[in-house]
Amino acid sequence: MKTLVVYSxxxxxxxxxxxxxxxxxxxxAGIFPVRDAPDPSPYDFVALGFWVDKGGPDADMAEYLGSVRGKRVGLFGTLGAWPDSEHARKAMQAAVDRAEGNTVLGTFLCQGKVDPKLLAAMAKMGGNSxxxxxxxxxxxxxxxxxxxxxxxxxxARRVFTDIVKNLER
Ligand SMILES: Cc1cc2nc3c(=O)[nH]c(=O)nc-3n(C[C@H](O)[C@H](O)[C@H](O)COP(=O)(O)O)c2cc1C
Incomplete structure (x- = not known):
């Protein structure tokens, strides 16, 4: 079974x-940053990872997701919001929607530290942020x-271990 991990x-x-x-x-299994990612066609399973930007998958992964069709996929992401929030649910749903035409076998989200540069810029804006x-x-x-x-x-390992077990069954 040929498997691939692509992340942004x-x-x-x-x-x-x-x-x-x-x-x-x-x-x-291969692992590639999205900008170096190969054509997904020869792979049986592709794990795709994004960071949440403006409430959805970042633009680079959103674009790559558009090139993946007819595959079994797993989606994972990191975000600043609480992973059990409505914001997180919507962000993952946006990625699932973007992966239309594939079979999504599992998803995983967790928090990730927010770029201090972004936080500093927002702090500067004060009440205008x-x-x-x-x-x-x-x-x-x-x-x-x-x-x-x-x-x-x-x-994340647990979620994807289960996916792989089911694939190999
Ligand atoms: C420009 C920018 C926009 C972001 N937008 C969101 C957002 O809409 N929702 C959210 O929960 N987190 C947002 N974040 C936080 C990131 O998704 C989070 O820190 C993520 O873990 C970054 O992943 P990376 O280190 O792989 O780039 C944003 C961060 C940046 C820098």
């Missing part, structure tokens, strides 16, 4: 999860700063 990652969070996912793929700092937001960003952690990597 600006600051390394999604790459970390991609490496965890890759570690449970069958021997010989579209995301003003509240106690809730502060707590969420502080938690995000600790992710992905070892438990996130383990959870």
């Amino acid at each position: 990652s600006r600051t390394g969070n999604t790459r970390m999860i991609a490496e965890a996912v890759h570690s449970v793929m069958p021997d010989g 579209p995301h003003p700092m509240t106690e809730e937001r502060k707590a969420r960003l502080e938690e995000a700063a600790r992710h992905p952690d070892a438990a996130d990597c383990e959870n």
